[in-house]
Amino acid sequence: AQTVTQSQPEMSVQEAETVTLSCTYDTSESDYYLFWYKQPPSRQMILVIRQEAYKQQNATENRFSVNFQKAAKSFSLKISDSQLGDAAMYFCAYRSPQGGSEKLVFGKGTKLTVNP
Amino acid sequence: DTGVSQDPRHKITKRGQNVTFRCDPISEHNRLYWYRQTLGQGPEFLTYFQNEAQLEKSRLLSDRFSAERPKGSFSTLEIQRTEQGDSAMYLCASSLGWAYYNEQFFGPGTRLTVL
Numbered sequence: 001a002q003t004v005t006q007s008q009p010e011m012s013v014q015e016a017e018t019v020t021l022s023c024t025y026d027t028s029e030s031d032y033y034l035f036w037y038k039q040p041p042s043r044q045m046i047l048v049i050r051q052e053a054y055k056q057q058n059a060t061e062n063r064f065s066v067n068f069q070k071a072a073k074s075f076s077l078k079i080s081d082s083q084l085g086d087a088a089m090y091f092c093a094y095r096s097p098q099g100g101s102e103k104l105v106f107g108k109g110t111k112l113t114v115n116p
Numbered sequence: 117d118t119g120v121s122q123d124p125r126h127k128i129t130k131r132g133q134n135v136t137f138r139c140d141p142i143s144e145h146n147r148l149y150w151y152r153q154t155l156g157q158g159p160e161f162l163t164y165f166q167n168e169a170q171l172e173k174s175r176l177l178s179d180r181f182s183a184e185r186p187k188g189s190f191s192t193l194e195i196q197r198t199e200q201g202d203s204a205m206y207l208c209a210s211s212l213g214w215a216y217y218n219e220q221f222f223g224p225g226t227r228l229t230v231l
Contacts, residue, residue, distance in 0.1 A: 004158075037222075044222050044223060044224045044225065045207070047219055047220075047221075091159070093158075100172075101172060102147065102171075102172060102211075103149070103161035103164065103174070104159070104161065105161070106158030106159050106160070107158050108157055108158050109158050
C-alpha cells in the first residue's frame, strides 16, 4: 500500500522568508500524481500545487514550487516570500490511477506558522 | 458561492445514535468522495462515487457506515450506532472525472462529536 510521510509536524518561518516542507512517499508504481494541499484554520482544504510523476520539470505556482525527486521518492514544497496568509496545515498527498482508484493518500500534515 | 457544501457543519450526538451528513458537490462534477480526518492526522479515504455508482470503498467503511448518491447529485453519509471512535471531521470532495489531473475540491467538513 502507498504511504505518505511528512516528517515535520510543525514548521515556522518569518514573514518574507522562504520555507521548505518535506514529504516522502512509498510506492511501487511508476505513474502517479502528487499534490500539496493547504488547510487554513477552520477553512476548507485547497490545492496548492500538483506534479505528475512522468514530468521531470518541477511544478511552480507563483510563490510555491516543488522539488520532485522521483528516484528518492521525495516531494518537497518551497514557499517563497512567506505571507501571514500562508499559515495553515499543509498536507502532501499521492494518487495513482492504477486499477481505477481515485483515492488520495495523505500524510499527517505539517503545521506552518508565519511570524510577522 | 458554487463550491462544495456540507451540512451540518457540526454535529454532537450520544453514543449509539444514528447520524446522517449531506454533501452537495460542485454542479457538473460527476465524482464525489468522502474522507475522514481525525485530530492530528491527514484525511483518510472512505468511499467515492461516479455519478450514482459507488465505485470504491475503504476498509475503514465498516458495516455501520453507508453512503449514497441518489441521482448522481448530492450524497449522504450515514453512521449507525455511533461510537466514540467515530468522532472526527468528515470531508466531502468532488471532481470533474474527465478533467486533467481530476482535481478534488473539498468542502468545509462536518465535525462529529460522539459523547
